[in-house]
Amino acid sequence: MNIKFHIQDLNFYFNNEKVLKGINFEIPANKILGIIGPSGSGKTTFLRALNRMNDLETGTRIEGKILLDGEDIYNSDYDVVALRKKVGMVFAMPVPLPMSIYENVVYGPRLSGNNDKTRLDELVEKSLTAAYLWDEVKDRLKTSGMRLSGGQQQRLCLARVLAMEPEAILLDEPSSGLDPISTAKIEDALTELKKEYTIILVTNNTKQAARVADNTAFFLMGELIEIGSTGQIFTTPGKIETNDYITGRFG
């Protein structure tokens, strides 16, 4: 099995408060990893450590290593911009940039200096199709991305990430504010996409992890309590906390 990320003795501090404690595990390529856990368990912080988005905040500090294809992404000479092109991210709140649907999708490619019209057109169609949005917007690519519904906006954000042709996709509660139909479309897209990408899905909705994830990790209070195949975590969890969380005793 091909390993995409190696997480080694990861500690993370926010203003000297330890929010991730001694995390160790591996994330295999071309699988969907679901990360579940109650609010404040460090899921999002962990996710944002994988593409170094935490760097944008002040007062953060990291110990340990995160290896992407064997290279430590926190090494001082690692190129952060290149990292973020390889590891795309979809946020909890859909944020289309204030520009057209088309320009939103090609934002990433244009940053890399790709301005060839035919190539961009191809990318737009391919990415929007993969995000299950093409049929709904193909006739109005020039309208503002902000005019779309919430569910469409989130799929636009997914398409925007796909257009960068990344290797891994991080999703931070991508359907927390969406209706069931939009959620289903995003989940269908993810199941399709794992053939090409490594997908890490943070979710507050344990059922969502059960539906789409191949492996599931349970975080609690900054610690990785348990990780295993989704079937095993949801049927025969090894830890009492995991069992209590997935059966809804707390969280």
Added chain:
Amino acid sequence: MRIHPRYTQRGAVAVLGGATVLTLMILVFIIVFILEKGLPVINLKFLTSNPEDMGRAGGIFPTLIGTILLPLLAIIIATPLGIFTSVYLSEYTKENKVTRIIRFGTDCLAGIPSIIFGLFGYIFFVITLGFGWSILSGGLTLAVMILPTIIRTSEEAIRAVPKSYREVSFSLGATSWQTVKKVILPNALPGIVTGIMLSVGRSIGETAAVIFTAGSSLRIPDSLFDSTRTMAVHFYILAREGISAENAYGTAATLIIAVLMVNLSAYWLMNRFISKRS
């Protein structure tokens, strides 16, 4: 005794509304007063002919030139400097002691009386650098004077751009500069333009800082090193020396109309820009 909310509500409306009406009345009174005395003087000949006999007769053409050139030079110098500084402060530095000191410093600079800038301009640009009383000295002095305003208003405008736009841009592999260019500046532009327009208005009406640095020559300048006279300075001299009250009001009315036109065109431009984007 407790007053019924109905009455406190009425009282509040009366006080708040009264303040608004009073403000408006003062503004209208000043404008009407100046225009009433000045408008009869203004005609095409007044605007396009040279002053005669120190301004007792003739027009104000050279002061129009001075009033256009000085603020223009100031804006050309101060706008890029101000925007670059505010971008650097808000996007490239993390909030710390140094940035707080810089911000405090710009706030202080913005509050310094213009005559101090005039004195500084006189000592530094006119004497030390040897530019003499000239458009260059005056423009540089005005640029220094409006720089803090442009920095602070631009910074506010940049800060008002949602943080989530930055996050999205960075997460898509943008550098700080690409984020500034493609997301921050386009969205902060209306606020930045407002700051620039306020500064234009301020420098058009400036007297103290200009009289010390650009002088008060009534000749039409033919280089940046020539002295010039702005409308505000012309008005000051005509009124102060008791040369011609009539022409002083004519100049004042022209000045007010000019500032009004600058502000109106700025609003128009901005509305056009905003409606085009959304």
